[in-house]
Structure formats: structure tokens, C-alpha cells
Amino acid sequence: MSHYHQLDSSGVSRTKILLLGLRRxxxxxxxxxxFNSMTPKETFYLDATMRTVKHTYDTIIPLEIWDCPGxxxxxxxxxxxxxxxxxxxVIDIRDLYNQPISRLVEFIIAAYHxxxxxxxxxxxxxxxxxxxxxKIENFRQINERVMxxxxxxxxxxxxxxxxxxxPSLNTPNSSxxxxxxxxxxxxxxFIDQQLLMNFHLTSIFDHSLHQAFxxxxxxxxxxxxxxxxxxxxxxxxxxASKVFLFDAPSRLYVTSDASPVDGAxxxxxxxxxxxxxAFGMGLYSSASASPVRRRRGNPESCTNxxxxxxxxxxxxxxxxxxxxxxxxxxxxxxxxxxxxSRKSTGTxxxxxxxxxxxxxSTPSSSTSFxxxxxxxxxxxxxTKTPGxxxxxxxxxxRIQTPQDLFYPCGATSLQPSxxxxxxxxxxxxxxxxxxxxxxxxxxxxxxxxxxxxxxxSSRSDxxxxxxxxxxxxxxxxxxxxxxxxxxxxxxxxxxxTAVWESRRGLVELNVIAVREGVQEIVDLEREGRGTRVxxxxxxxxx
Amino acid sequence: MGASGSGKTSMRSLIFSNNPxxxxxxxxxxxxxxxxxxxxxxxxxxxxWDCGGQxxxxxxxxxxxxxxIFQHVGVMIYVFDAETREMNKDLEYYRDCxxxxxxxxxxxxxxxxxxxxxxxxxxxxxxxxxxxxEVQKASGDVIxxxxxxxxxxxxxxxxxxxxxxxxxxxxxxxxxxxxxxxxACSATEVILFERTTFLVIAxxxxxxxxxxxxxxxxxxxxISSPTYTSSPPSPLDPHQMHPKRYERTSxxxxxxxxxxxxxxxxxHSLELDMYDFTAVLDEMTRNTYVMVVVHDPTIETAAIRxxxxxxxxxxxxxxxxxxxx
Numbered sequence: 001m002s003h004y005h006q007l008d009s010s011g012v013s014r015t016k017i018l019l020l021g022l023r024r025x026x027x028x029x030x031x032x033x034x035f036n037s038m039t040p041k042e043t044f045y046l047d048a049t050m051r052t053v054k055h056t057y058d059t060i061i062p063l064e065i066w067d068c069p070g071x072x073x074x075x076x077x078x079x080x081x082x083x084x085x086x087x088x089x090v091i092d093i094r095d096l097y098n099q100p101i102s103r104l105v106e107f108i109i110a111a112y113h114x115x116x117x118x119x120x121x122x123x124x125x126x127x128x129x130x131x132x133x134x135k136i137e138n139f140r141q142i143n144e145r146v147m148x149x150x151x152x153x154x155x156x157x158x159x160x161x162x163x164x165x166x167p168s169l170n171t172p173n174s175s176x177x178x179x180x181x182x183x184x185x186x187x188x189x190f191i192d193q194q195l196l197m198n199f200h201l202t203s204i205f206d207h208s209l210h211q212a213f214x215x216x217x218x219x220x221x222x223x224x225x226x227x228x229x230x231x232x233x234x235x236x237x238x239x240a241s242k243v244f245l246f247d248a249p250s251r252l253y254v255t256s257d258a259s260p261v262d263g264a265x266x267x268x269x270x271x272x273x274x275x276x277x278a279f280g281m282g283l284y285s286s287a288s289a290s291p292v293r294r295r296r297g298n299p300e301s302c303t304n305x306x307x308x309x310x311x312x313x314x315x316x317x318x319x320x321x322x323x324x325x326x327x328x329x330x331x332x333x334x335x336x337x338x339x340x341s342r343k344s345t346g347t348x349x350x351x352x353x354x355x356x357x358x359x360x361s362t363p364s365s366s367t368s369f370x371x372x373x374x375x376x377x378x379x380x381x382x383t384k385t386p387g388x389x390x391x392x393x394x395x396x397x398r399i400q401t402p403q404d405l406f407y408p409c410g411a412t413s414l415q416p417s418x419x420x421x422x423x424x425x426x427x428x429x430x431x432x433x434x435x436x437x438x439x440x441x442x443x444x445x446x447x448x449x450x451x452x453x454x455x456x457s458s459r460s461d462x463x464x465x466x467x468x469x470x471x472x473x474x475x476x477x478x479x480x481x482x483x484x485x486x487x488x489x490x491x492x493x494x495x496x497t498a499v500w501e502s503r504r505g506l507v508e509l510n511v512i513a514v515r516e517g518v519q520e521i522v523d524l525e526r527e528g529r530g531t532r533v534x535x536x537x538x539x540x541x542x
Numbered sequence: 543m544g545a546s547g548s549g550k551t552s553m554r555s556l557i558f559s560n561n562p563x564x565x566x567x568x569x570x571x572x573x574x575x576x577x578x579x580x581x582x583x584x585x586x587x588x589x590x591w592d593c594g595g596q597x598x599x600x601x602x603x604x605x606x607x608x609x610x611i612f613q614h615v616g617v618m619i620y621v622f623d624a625e626t627r628e629m630n631k632d633l634e635y636y637r638d639c640x641x642x643x644x645x646x647x648x649x650x651x652x653x654x655x656x657x658x659x660x661x662x663x664x665x666x667x668x669x670x671x672x673x674x675x676e677v678q679k680a681s682g683d684v685i686x687x688x689x690x691x692x693x694x695x696x697x698x699x700x701x702x703x704x705x706x707x708x709x710x711x712x713x714x715x716x717x718x719x720x721x722x723x724x725x726a727c728s729a730t731e732v733i734l735f736e737r738t739t740f741l742v743i744a745x746x747x748x749x750x751x752x753x754x755x756x757x758x759x760x761x762x763x764x765i766s767s768p769t770y771t772s773s774p775p776s777p778l779d780p781h782q783m784h785p786k787r788y789e790r791t792s793x794x795x796x797x798x799x800x801x802x803x804x805x806x807x808x809x810h811s812l813e814l815d816m817y818d819f820t821a822v823l824d825e826m827t828r829n830t831y832v833m834v835v836v837h838d839p840t841i842e843t844a845a846i847r848x849x850x851x852x853x854x855x856x857x858x859x860x861x862x863x864x865x866x867x
Contacts, residue, residue, distance in 0.1 A: 041694070264805045271801035275794050276814070283790055285818035286730060287782035289837030293818065406839075410814040412798075414807040433810060 013529035014056065014064040015220050016083055020107065021090030022100050023048065023070025026125045026204070030090065031055060031067045033204045034213055034250050040204040052078075058444075058485040059247040060221055060254045061525050073103070074110040081110050085220055086119040093124050093138050093201075101142070105149050108197075112190050120197040121216050122146070127203040139201050150191050207267045214252040223521045227255040230517045235259075238507045239499045241434070244269055245441065245518065248277060248488040269492045272412055272436050276490070280408070407440040407515070409508070413497050435500040437493045437507065441515045442522055444488035489518060543603075543639055544621030545632050546571065546595035549657040549693065553621070554578065554592055556693050557702050557739050562800050563693045574599055575611070582706065583736060583743070583829045583861065604638050612639075612646035617705060619653045622673065624690070625661050633680045640684060652686045653705050660692040696789035699796075703742040703789065713744050715860060719853075720746035720832075727849050728838050730781060730819075733788060735831040740792040740799075743830065781837075791833065795823070813843040822846040827858045 019027045029043035035057045052072065055065045066084075074081070081087075087107060091100045104122070111118040124139050196219075200212035218224055231243045235257040242265055245255045251273050253266070415433040491514060493507070500507065544550050552566035558580050572594035580588040593603060593611070603611045620639065626632055643650055656673045659666060670690045677688060689701035707713060716734060724732040724746040732746040784790070799809045811824040819835055822843050826832040832853075834846050 268801055268805050268807075271798055275798045278790070278794050279814055279821075280816055280818075282818060283784050283787045284731075284821060284835050285783070286780075286837050288780040289730065289819075293837060293839045406817075408814075408816045410812065410816070412812040413810040414802055415810045416807060434807065 014062040015085045016064045016066065017216070017220075018077075018081075018084045018087045019065055019067050019090070020072065020087060020103075021070065021123075021125075022092070022095070022103065025070065025090040025092045025095075025100070026123075027070075027090050028067055029204055030088075030123070030125070030202075030209060030213075031065055033209065034252065035065065037249060043204060057250070059217065059250065059252070059487045060223075060227075060245075060489065060522060061217075062529070063217075063220075074106055080114050081107070081118060082115040084115065084118060086121060086216055087111065088121045088123060088216065090123045090125045091142060092126050093135065093142070094126065094129060096138065096141060101145055101149055104146060105153055108150065108195070109153065112187065112195075116190060116194055117196070119216070119219050120195065121212070122197065122199045123202045123209075123212060124199060125202050127201050127208065128205045135201065139199070143199050153187075207263075207270050210251055210253075210270055211261075211263070211266060213250075214254075217247075217252055217254065221254065223525060224255060226521055227518065228258055230514050231255055231257040234493075234510055234514050238493065238495065238510050239503075240493045240495050240507075242494040244492040246270075246273055246490045246492055248273065248440075248490045249444075251277075254489065265494065269436060269494075272438070273490065273492065275412075276410065276438060404443060407443065409437070409439040409511075411435050411437045411500060413500075415497075433497045435495050435497045437495055437500060439491045439493075439508070439511045439515070440488070441491045441511075441518050442486055442489045444486055487522060489522075491515075491518075543593045543618065544595050544655075544657075545623060545626065545628070545635070546597075548595060548621040548623040548626075550592055550595065550621050551576070552693055553655075553657070553691075553698060553702075554590060556698065557741070558590070560738065560796065560800060560803075562797065566693060571596065574602075582739070583710070585861075586709070588706075588709070600635050604635075604642060608642055609646060612642040615643060615647040615650045616709065617651045617653065618643050618647075619655060619705060621655045621657050622677065624656050624658045624669065624673065629676065633676065636677070637680050640681060644684060651705075651708055652681070652684055653701070654681075654686055654688045655701055656688065656690045658692060659690045659697065660694045666690070696786055696793040699741065699789035699792035700786070702739070703792070706736070706739075706741050707743065710743060712860070716744040717746065719856060719860060720744055723832070723834070723849065723853050726853075727834050727836060727846050728841060729834045729836045729846075731783075731835040733791070733833045733835075734826065735792065735795075735833065737825070737829050737831055740796050740831070742788045742792065745788070813847075815843060820846075822850065824850050826850065826854060827861050829861065830857070832857075 019031060021027050028046050028049050029038075029040075032038040032043060032046065033040055035055060049067055049069045052066055052068045055067060057063045057065065068077070089100075089104050089107070091104070108120065111120070122142075124142055127135050127139075130138065198215070200208070200215070202209045202212045221227070227245060231245060234240065235243050240257075242259060242262075243257045244253045244266075246253045246269070251270050253261075253269075413433060413435045491511060493511075495507065551569050551572050552563075555561045555566055555569060556563060558578065572592055574594055576592040576594075578590040578592065580590055582588045591611070593599065618639070620636055622629075622632055622636075640652070643652070654677050656670060656677075659670070662669050674688045678686065687704065689697070689704070691698045691701050710716070720732045720734060723729070729746075733742060734744045735741065736743055795809070802809045811822075813822045814820065819837055820839075820841060820843060821833060821835045823831060823833040824847060832850060834850065836846065
């Protein structure tokens with residue numbers, strides 16, 4: 001892990017983001033709109049933030065966002081800057097005075113001393129208040145003035161907290177970043193080379209905030225290359241023009257495939273997601289019929305479907321130190337599907353058999369199953385790198401989030417506005433246009449717990465029936481850690497409508513591989529932070 | 543009609559011209575009467591007369607232009623600003639307009655919209671009730687229907703769906719055929735929307751009688767429940783679905799359609815397979831969209847689409863009939 005994670009009192013090591021800026025710059029609005037589903041209009045009624053509030057949010061990585069009052073300074077912050085991975089500094093775009101820049105520079109200097117690898121994201125905010133030209137001009141000016149001020153400043157200002165005078169700091173970096181340390185970069189080099197600073201033009205009233213914060217999140221995600229690779233493979237094998245992995249409630253995109261992200265496409269997907277979220281809020285949920293539907297995802301019902309897996313022993317509890325080459329099947333048909341598993345040898349044996357059992361797809365179709373070799377190599381890469389971290393401790397904690405049988409999905413079909421007049425739906429021509437197909441890839445636990453009456457009781461039945469011994473083992477582990485939520489991630493795929501209509505089954509099957517990969521990455525991310533999942537005891541492996 | 547600045551043109555812009563709510567801020571005052579011919583259900587043309595509300599114009603409508611304005615009217619929609627400071631003056635003008643209407647077009651339906659409800663302090667229902675009483679009193683014997691609305695939520699769609707519903711003569715026939723589709727798909731509900739405005743034209747009422755559909759199938763003699771009090775679902779209804787789902791769907795789809803237009807794409811169809819329900823929204827005829835909501839988990843969306851395709855012809859026929867007057 002490149003970021004230093006300090007364990008907080010609950011033992012969960014979260015990536016910490018510091019949200020700073022002068023008062024009324026828009027910090028709390030940003031936090032509320034993104035992470036608390038507040039509509040932009042409602043932010044008008046927010047009160048001033050009086051004390052620092054720490055908000056936790058579980059996405060691909062667990063986050064802790066510190067929303068500070070406007071008058072906070074380096075001294076009054078109360079903690080060393082080294083606990084943070086990112087500093088988001090919000091400046092009102094209309095504020096062309098010195099004050100925000102002075103405050104910003106103070107923090108940059110503190111970062112230079114205590115946390116040179118701090119990501120610095122500057123949000124030039126409230127962009128909606130200005131017209132286009134003024135907007136760009138102010139943005140440029142603020143950018144320039146920050147850079148100018150940084151050039152002028154000398155880092156040895158006397159009123160900064162020097163680490164030697166602050167014994168409470170026990171960060172591993174502190175000793176190395178003393179002002180007089182010979183290893184310390186000098187200020188000029190720091191600004192030119194090391195300082196990771198980005199400016200963003202944002203507003204809560206459009207998608208610019210989401211785009212900006214998505215980039216902030218991506219910079220904090222260590223497993224980004226693996227996620228991107230998963231999506232690239234998916235894209236190539238499904239003839240998709242673009243794939244996004246969104247965090248559903250915040251509508252931030254965690255990853256996209258390697259092709260450049262076009263703003264308009266991103267906005268369209270973001271709006272589609274907003275619509276999906278709205279429909280998912282129980283708009284058509286029926287008091288009588290919906291709970292019965294939820295049984296689709298009941299793990300209990302799936303034990304009957306997988307006779308071929310009965311030979312595989314039920315999942316060892318998370319406290320066990322190793323997992324035998326176990327695949328993550330979510331239905332019986334997938335037991336032959338190449339899946340990422342922890343032991344690469346297990347995978348290759350499986351994939352050989354699966355290749356022969358998979359029906360040969362026509363050469364012209366590029367939407368074949370994901371080539372097992374490339375996926376298992378990705379899998380081995382995944383297992384290799386982070387795997388080294390947990391095994392160093394004697395008690396290796398393996399997190400395996402159980403898979404559901406049913407994940408919500410859907411598709412929105414669009415047609416180009418200028419359809420040729422000769423076109424009709426009954427002609428033999430393929431349908432023009434794009435389809436945005438979406439699949440829920442990881443479920444936040446709350447979505448399963450909501451139907452508490454049905455699901456949790458059946459889960460506990462599963463528990464008692466299959467894992468009696470393992471339950472005893474897990475209970476002996478001291479429950480020092482708090483529950484750590486599985487994020488709600490949605491895969492959004494842009495496909496030509498013709499591909500979606502004719503190759504739908506294959507395209508959807510490929511999603512399953514992505515889902516398994518993403519879930520594994522999410523589990524590994526949580527694992528590497530020394531956390532354990534309580535209440536989500538991985539039950540049986542189907 | 544309604545006072546100056548009460549929101550008449552904004553409503554028209556939102557519902558009939560598919561502009562987003564945010565763009566209404568740029569609209570200027572309407573000068574005299576703006577006539578709009580809106581194609582509704584393809585063959586039915588709605589002649590919208592958006593009357594500027596400034597005093598000078600109002601006076602002219604009630605005097606020199608009286609017969610022009612108030613003759614051959616099918617529906618009068620009078621808009622009140624919920625935050626108005628001149629309620630008495632508004633009521634006076636309203637009374638005069640109502641008198642003129644009963645004089646020249648006694649058969650016309652009257653709808654009253656208490657608009658800009660988003661600006662009203664909580665609790666909104668008390669304020670709405672108060673306004674409702676005032677306008678009811680001012681209306682005397684005339685039968686009216688009152689709605690509380692705002693362009694920033696789904697309430698406006700509810701009001702307008704009710705309004706246009708009165709203009710569709712064969713709603714009952716449509717209802718019957720939607721029920722057939724519902725039975726074929728084992729659907730809980732089937733809703734028919736108009737394509738451009740996405741106002742609800744008809745719904746299948748399955749075994750339950752939902753108050754929402756009751757208000758849609760309203761004759762002018764009913765005063766529908768105001769949107770700011772939630773209408774309790776009928777106790778006989780086993781599904782107990784969200785009472786505002788129709789208008790909320792209209793609002794969501796319209797908002798998404800606008801997003802699509804920004805990338806020069808047009809929304810065509812959608813399907814959802816959620817935890818709680820499965821739905822398919824697809825085009826039915828060239829003027830209507832249908833949404834089929836299913837709760838049975840064994841039903842595939844492809845099967846629903848097939849049924850919709852097979853029902854198309856019948857609905858095209860029906861529509862030919864319904865507008866044949």
C-alpha cells in the first residue's frame with residue numbers, strides 16, 4: 001500500500017480525505033451531495049459546519065471524509081497531516097482575494113514537512129455562478145496565483161508545527177521529513193517534481209463535481225490497474241464501446257476501460273444511473289409480491305442446484321490461513337467457467353477442462369467467453385501482489401463475500417436522433433443506436449439486509465446447517481473490528497444495440513467474470529487493511 | 543390563465559416542450575395570448591392558449607376579447623401562485639374569468655393549480671388546504687378539480703395527466719385492453735404513456751382500485767386528492783405500491799430523455815430487473831409508450847417485449863378509432 005493508513009479506534013483502516021477551504025466555500029455541500037444523496041437545491045439550507053465531522057463511506061475502498069469548519073488551520077487541525085491520503089481544498093471561484101490561497105499554501109507547506117506524498121486536489125467551486133468566459137478566466141487566475149505563491153514562499157516559516165516539538169506524532173515518515181534531514185527534497189524540487197496537485201472546475205449543479213471526485217477516488221485506489229484490466233478485457237470481448245464501474249449511491253466512477261472518458265458520455269451514464277437509483281427506491285415495490293421475489297437471491301435455495309460442487313468442502317471460515325483452489329461459482333453453469341481463484345494451479349486445471357466444454361464460437365464473433373488464460377494471469381497477478389501483505393501476519397484473514405444468485409440488471413436503449421426515414425423496425429437491418437446495459441456487480445450489505453425477515457433468517461439456517469464448526473472457530477477470534485460494508489458497484493456498458501440484441505447472453509455471461517474479479521479485488525482491499533467482516537460470515541461456497 | 547408570473551408558460555415548457563425545469567428561469571413574460579398547437583396522441587391536436595397574466599391583458603380578456611377567449615373552450619386551467627401576496631385580487635380575476643367561461647363555454651372542465659408548492663414552508667398540506675377552501679368558495683357552484691403542483695417534482699405530471707385524461711374519449715376501452723395485456727404478461731400493472739409528454743393516458747387497474755387511477759379516470763365532478771397529502775392506498779389492494787409512482791415515472795423518464803437529447807441520442811426503450819420488480823418500457827404505437835410492471839420473478843423481459851410487440855397492432859387500431867371523432 002502506498003498510503004499510510006492509521007488504524008482508527010474501531011480498528012478499520014480507512015483512507016482519509018481532508019476537506020478544507022474557507023467558510024462558505026461549499027465543502028459540506030460537496031460532501032452531502034456526493035455521499036449523502038442530498039439534492040443540490042437542498043444544500044441551500046445547510047448550516048455552517050462548526051466542528052470537524054468525519055463521514056465514513058464504503059466504496060471500492062473504505063473512505064473517511066473529514067469535513068472541517070472554514071477557520072481550521074494546520075495547528076487547529078489536531079492531527080498530523082500524515083494521516084491523510086488526499087487533501088481537497090475548495091475555493092469559491094468568485095473569490096479572487098488572497099485569503100484562500102494563503103490558507104492553501106500553509107497546508108502545502110505542512111504537507112511538505114509531514115506528508116510529501118499527499119495528493120492535493122483543488123476544487124475551484126461554484127462554477128455555476130459565472131458565465132463561461134469568466135469561469136475559465138477565474139480558474140486560470142486562481143491556478144496561476146497558487147503557483148506564483150508557491151514559488152515565493154520559503155518553507156522555513158517559524159509558526160509551523162515542527163515535528164520535533166510535537167511528540168504525539170509517531171508516523172513513520174516524520175523522522176524522515178525533518179527540515180534538516182539530508183534526504184529532504186528542497187522546496188523548489190518539491191513543487192516541481194513531487195507535489196501531486198490537480199485543479200478542478202466544479203459545481204454541485206452539474207456533473208463536474210462527480211467527474212472531479214471520481215478522479216480523486218481513482219488516485220486513491222491502488223488496485224486501479226487490475227480493475228482497468230478487467231474492464232479492458234470485458235470491452236474487447238463484448239464489442240462494448242465504453243465500460244464504467246460506478247459506485248451507485250455516490251455516482252462516482254471507480255474505473256473505466258482504458259479508452260478516454262468523454263464528458264458527454266460520462267454525463268449520460270451518470271444520469272442513467274440516477275434514474276436507475278430512483279427506480280430502485282421502491283417505486284414499484286409491492287408489499288405482497290416483492291418479498292417473494294427477493295428469495296431469488298436466497299443462498300439456501302442454491303444448495304440444491306450444484307450437485308457437482310458437493311465434493312468441494314464448504315468454505316473454511318475467514319480465519320483459516322488458506323483456501324483450496326476454490327472457484328466462485330454463482331450458478332451451476334459457471335463451475336466450468338474459468339474464474340479467478342487463489343491458487344493459480346487450480347485455475348489452470350479448471351480452465352483446461354472448461355475450454356473443451358465451452359462450445360466453439362464462430363470465428364466472426366468476438367464476443368466469446370473471456371479467454372481463460374488472460375483472466376487467470378490477471379488473477380494470479382491479483383493474488384501475487386496483495387497476497388504478500390496478509391501472509392506476513394500469523395493470523396491471515398481471508399474475506400470472501402458470498403455471491404448472490406440474483407443481481408439487478410437492466411438496459412436502456414437509445415436511438416440516434418436522425419434515423420434514416422427508410423428505416424423501420426421490421427426491416428432486416430440491425431437496430432442502430434446504443435444500449436446502456438447495467439449490472440449490479442457488488443451488493444451493499446444493506447440491500448440484502450433490507451428484506452431482513454426473509455434473507456437473514458435463511459442465511460442463519462445455512463449457517464447452522466453447514467458451518468457449525470466454522471462458526472465456533474470464528475467466534476474465538478476477538479471481535480475487535482467493526483463491520484465493514486461491501487460497496488454497491490454497478491457496471492455500465494455501452495454497446496451497439498445490435499450486439500446487445502443478438503449476443504445478449506454472452507455479453508451478460510462475461511459480466512459474471514467481471515463481477516467475480518471486482519468482488520475479489522474489493523475483498524482484498526479490505527483484507528489488506530486488517531479488517532474483518534462481522535455479520536457477513538461467508539457461508540457456504542456453492 | 544392565471545396571474546402574471548404564476549408559472550403558466552413554465553409549465554407548458556416543461557410538459558409540452560420537453561425542456562428541463564432549470565431552463566424555465568429564462569422565460570420572459572407572455573405578451574397577450576400565445577397559441578400553441580400541441581400534437582397529442584398523434585391525431586388529437588390540443589390548442590393551448592397561454593394567456594399573459596399581467597393586469598392590462600387580464601382586463602382586456604374580460605372585456606374586449608371576452609368572446610374570443612372564452613368561446614369553444616374545452617378545459618380551463620387556472621394557475622395560482624402559492625406564495626402570492628395578492629390572493630384577493632387573484633381570486634377576483636378568477637371569479638370574473640369563471641363567470642365568462644360559464645357564459646360562453648358552460649361545458650368546459652375547470653382545473654385549478656396551486657403552483658410553486660416547492661416554495662411553501664412545511665407543513666405544505668395545511669397551506670394547500672387553506673388555498674383549496676378559498677378557491678372552492680370563489681367557484682360557487684361550478685365543479686372544479688384542485689391540484690398542488692411544482693415544476694421541480696412529479697406533482698405537475700400528476701395534474702396534467704388528469705387534465706388530458708378528460709380529453710381522451712375511449713379511456714375505458716384502452717383500460718380494458720391494457721388489462722388483457724396485463725393478464726397475458728402476468729403483470730401487476732400496465733401503464734400507457736403519451737410519447738412526447740409522457741403523461742399517463744390509461745392504466746390497467748388489476749384487482750385493486752387504486753386511488754391514483756381513480757383520479758386519472760376522473761369525471762370533472764370529482765375533486766381529486768391534492769398531491770401534498772398522500773392518498774392512502776385502498777385497503778383491498780394487496781400490492782400497496784407507491785401512490786406517486788406514475789407521475790414519478792413520467793418525471794424520471796422525461797428527465798432522462800432530456801439528458802439523451804444533449805448527446806443527440808433519443809431514448810427508445812428500457813428494461814429493469816430490480817430486486818423488487820421487473821419492468822419493460824417500450825413503444826407501443828407511434829404516439830404511445832407502454833410500461834409493463836411484473837412482480838413474478840420467473841418472467842423474463844424478453845417475453846414481455848414479445849407480448850408488447852404482438853399487442854401493437856391492436857393498439858394502433860384502437861388509436862385510430864379513438865381519435866376518429
